[in-house]
Amino acid sequence: MKKRRIAVIGLGNLGRSCAEALLADPTLALAGVVRRNPAPLDWLGDIPVVGHVAELHAVDAALLCVPPGVVLGMANELLQRRLPVVECARLHGDAFLAHKAEMQRVARLRKTPAVVGAGCDPGILSLFRNQFALLIPHGHTRSSLHVGTSLHHSLAAEGIEGVGKALATELKTQDGRLQRYVYVELEPGADAAAAEQAIRQDPLYLDEETLVFPVESVATLEETNRGLVLERHAAASDAGHAALLLEARFNETELAARMMLAAARALPQLQAGAYSLDDLPARVLWGEQGTSAEREWI
Secondary structure (H helix, E strand, C coil): CCCEEEEEECCCHHHHHHHHHHHHCCCEEEEEEECCCCCCCHHHCCCCEECCHHHCCCCCEEEECCCHHHHHHHHHHHHHCCCCEEECCCCCHHHHHHHHHHHHHHHHHCCCEEECCCEECCEHHHHHHHHHHHHCCCEEEEEEEEECCCHHHHHHHHCCCCEEEEEEEEEECCCCCEEEEEEEEECCCCCHHHHHHHHHHCCCCCCCEEEEEECCCHHHHHHHEEEEEEEEEECCCCCCCCEEEEEEEEEHHHHHHHHHHHHHHHHHHCCCEEECHHHCCHHHHCHHHHHHHHHHHC
16 A cells, blocks of 8 residues: 655754654655755664655645644645645634635645644544534533643652652552552752652552653653643533543643544545534544544444
8 A cells, every 4th residue: 555645844843743643654754855955864873854845755645733823824835735734723713614614715825734722632532522413412521631640640740859849640540450650850960760669669669560761851841741630511501411521631742643643534525615523524534544543443
């Protein structure tokens, strides 16, 4: 199977995550990166880094990883080249609908498909909110975004000798066991092994499997490690009193990148025009893996 070749436009945090995800993807290939400074990058190997998409060879689609203010102009230029695009501009409500309408006009004019708002929010979180409302049509939704961390456990780790800052998170393994991940920023000269042993022996951690990871900067982790509690409650007049709850911890940039790759897989099956994720069934987002996904997840 020939891999579709995808260009990444912009190389900030999102662009880098998209490039890394493409390098690891079995169904898509990274055609190259477009950025203002087209100097080669060691971590990309022989993947070209250029100043304009026209300098890349055999590109099937482009992921726009640029600031929202320039998305529309850049998408217009790419669509004029008949190059399908995926973007994730942070727009909601009427602003998103107006943006999609303009993208629709240009995409149909150029006879080329585009997927808009295909990131984290708008993006995958929009799909969850939509499905919750579909299942409980009369009620209210509440979203609470927070750093995906346990404050109590973080403070306990910071009280250990040699630990300057700490970030404690937790997750459940596939067999239901709780694991505690503790990221520690050590003080100069601190003994990493001694700090790890002291954390594991702290009474707060004794009942859980604890993994300790020294890092250069806890602040950097806090910027990317996000938590979400999404709740949908039926209206008080609903006799069933239904409620839905989603609790998630994730790296927002990596999640957005994976959603953009899913949208890129859908492009070959789309007619000319602009689509949001609400327009695309999950089978289409799986691309050529759609049948396998349906067999496994339905």
